[in-house]
Structures are given as structure tokens and as C-alpha cells.
Amino acid sequence: MPELPEVEVVRRGLDAHVTGRRVTAVEVLNLRAVRRHEPGPVDFADRLAGRSIVAAGRRGKYLWLELDDSEAIIAHLGMSGQMLVQPEDAVDEKHLRVRLRFDDGGPELRFVDQRTFGGLALADLVEVDGASLPAPVAHIARDPMDPAFDPDAAVAALRRKRTGVKRALLDQTLVSGVGNIYADESLWRTKLHWARPTDKLTRPQAAALLSAAPTS
Template sequence: MPELPEVETVRQGLARWVTGRQIGAVEVRHPRAIRRHLPGAAHFADVLAGRTVRDARRRGKYLWLPLDSGDALVGHLGMSGQLLVQPVGAPDELHLRIRFRFTDDGPELRFVDQRTFGGVAVSTGGAELPREIAHIARDPMDPEFSDAGFVAALRRRRTEVKRALLDQTLISGVGNIYADEALWRAGLHGVRPTDALTAPAAQRLLGHVRDVLGEAITAGGTSFDALYVNVNGESGYFERALNVYGREGEPCRRCGTPIRREAFMNRSSYSCPRCQPRPRTAAPRG
């Protein structure tokens, strides 16, 4: 599942392989992939044809390509989206949704997405920070991210700490996997109330979030292929560096206690029962 590190790997690939190139024919093969582009598929292709890609940027899990028109091609990979750079004529992927050709007849860009939670759109809301992304908080790898602001905002919330980490309007880029990993590093259970965290504890948690994201970006970079702009979350980093996510019943790498899995928002949370005890003050449920 693409979270910030995977999206950053994609961004780096786009910056290298797409920046400076002029878009040609655009083929929308599945309307759901452009459902956020309200004027529809024909308009989408029309406004992109002839435009030159100026850059590849990211905030949290969102990507955008500023164009020479002043607009931007905005995208989100959702659960299963990929942006691939493929030679013209390479066999279509089973779940190919959009094909972007370039006027130089070089490798084409493909949006491939099995579960179609992802999508792209042309934003006329500015190339610097498209309005479709403006409601998302800065991510912790952003040089202008405010640690003090985050700590204060987190402690003002009246919710559980894992829910807060997943709230993209508070801090962006963190998904279920890296939230669990950061909480394990911090020794905090995800249901801890945010308003009971001390400022130093919140700052330590933020440090762990930043650490785990940074390490994953580094690992993602090592698996980057020269041709494929790869969302390759399952390789490398995932297999060797995850401490809790997906490790139910396996020993905690810190204390040996079997990792537990708990239901959380129609999905799962993984934690160490000993390193991350449930808070005694947690509100009773049920």
C-alpha cells in the first residue's frame, strides 16, 4: 500500500523520466480513474495534449506534475495505483487505466490500478499547490513542517493517537503500516488519548514517525528500477524492516512477546502487548 515513502519513490522516478517532456495523446481506458476530473475524459485528454511537464512534486501521499500551462496533473495512488514508465508498444497491463504518450515518442506513462481507489485529474487551481491538495497538512519530511505546531494540534485533539496519525489534515503521508511502526518505536498503544500525551511524548512520537518514513524512503530508493517508476512496497524494506505490521504471533524484536493484532476501523492494528500496553484510562467500549 503506497504511503509517503512509496509515493516519494514514484515522485523521484517521475522527476527523472517525465520532467521536461511534452505530453501527446492521452487515452483514458477506465472512467473511474478520472472521476475527480469533473469535465470528463475527453476534456482531460484535450487539456493535457501539448503541455510540457515542469516538475514532479509531492505532499503526503498526493503527487502532482506542474505543467507549462499553469495547471497541474494531480494524482493519488489509492490502495493499488502505480505510475509506470514503459516503452511504447510494451504489453498493456491487466489494470491499465490511463496511457499518456509523449511527443518525443519516448517511453509512455501509464496509470495502472487494480482496485481503482486511486485517480488523477487536471487541476486549474494552481501548479504551486493545487487546490485539491490544499486541505492536506504538510508531511513530516517537508522542511516547512512545524513540529511545535503539530505537537500542539495533536494535544488539542480529543481522539486516539493512531486515529490522529492517520488524519491527513493533521499530518500527511502516514498510513496504517507506518503508524503502527512509529507507535511501536515510541512504545505507545494506538488507543492512547491524544489530549493525555505530554508535549515531549508527542515530540518523541513525531521523531519516530519521521525516522521510519526516512528509513523507508532510503530503502525504496535502493529498489528503484531505471525504467519502471515502481511502487514496490512489498520488496526490500517491507520484508526486512517492519517490526510489528503483519507480524501477529511473531516475537517482538525488542522484548520477545508475541505481537498482537487488534481490530481497528474495519482493519487491523499490530502492536506489542508488553512494549505498548493499553492505557488503563481508556474509555470502556461496548
């Protein structure tokens, strides 16, 4: 599953290639890919037509494309999801699930997902601690790549938990963006056992653990 650094690479690519463009048509090729959009695939496509993408955002492993009227296309890549920018005449990928076309006739945006654990949905943007986030992401903590991330507060929150240290690292309400791969990497770098109780960590150990999480 893509984790924080990989998802940030995707966000940067989307920001470079789709920000400032207006959607003209949306094609949903697999209903499961928009299952989180409760009004359904027709509503998803109809509401996106004519809308402009103004920014690409991310928190943890969630991506979103901010639209021009306080909504966003929220994307979770799941295990195998990809957001691909492809020429309109490019052959469709085998696992193409959703296609967005733009009014400039340039490359289209494709959501490709072999296992379809990920998906797209429209969501309202809400203000949380000075940040504009899609409502389904509002509960997720800041990640270490966020300029407003507070390492001291994260260390204190980690040490207050009463659970195993790996379980805590995977808790997206504590620190977001870390999955199994980077949790294991952080534990290996700091030589801490995955089941060590978080409330037994010293402050330096907790700080070292969080700083060891790969972020680039």
C-alpha cells in the same frame, strides 16, 4: 496503500523521467480512473494534449505533475495504483487505466491500478503558505519530509486534538503522509497505546511519536 516514503520514491522517478516532456496524446482506458475529473475523460485528454510537464510534486500521499500553465495532473495511488514509465512497444499491463504519450517518442507514462481506488484529474494550482499546490490538496498539512515542516507546531497541534492517538496520526490535516502501517509502526516504537487520548500525551511523547514515523 502506499504511504509517504513510497510515494516520494514514485515522485523522484517521475521527476527524472517525465519532467520537461510534452504530452501529445492521452488515452483513457477506464472511466473510473478519471472520475475525479468532473468534466469527464474527453476533456481530460483534450486539455492535456500539447501541454508540458515542468515538475513533479508531492504532499503526503498525493502526487502531481505540474504543467506549463498553472494546472497540474493530480494523482492518488489508492490501494494499488502505479505510475509506470514504459517503452511504447511494451505490452500493456492487465490493469492499465490511462496512457500518456510524449512528443519525443520516448517512454510513455502509464497509470496502472488493479482496484481502481486511485485516479487522475486536472486541477488548478493555488498558493498556500508559500507552496504551490493543486486545489484539492490545499487543505492537507505538510509532511515530515517537507523542508518547511515544523515539528514543534505539529506536536502542539497533536496535543490539542481530543481523540485517540492513532486517529490523530491518520488525520491528514494534522500531519500528512502517515497511513495505517506507519501509524502502527510509530506507536510500536514509542510503546503508546493506539487509543490513548492525544490531550494526555506529554510533549516529549508527542515529539517521539512524530519522529518515529518512517520517512525514508
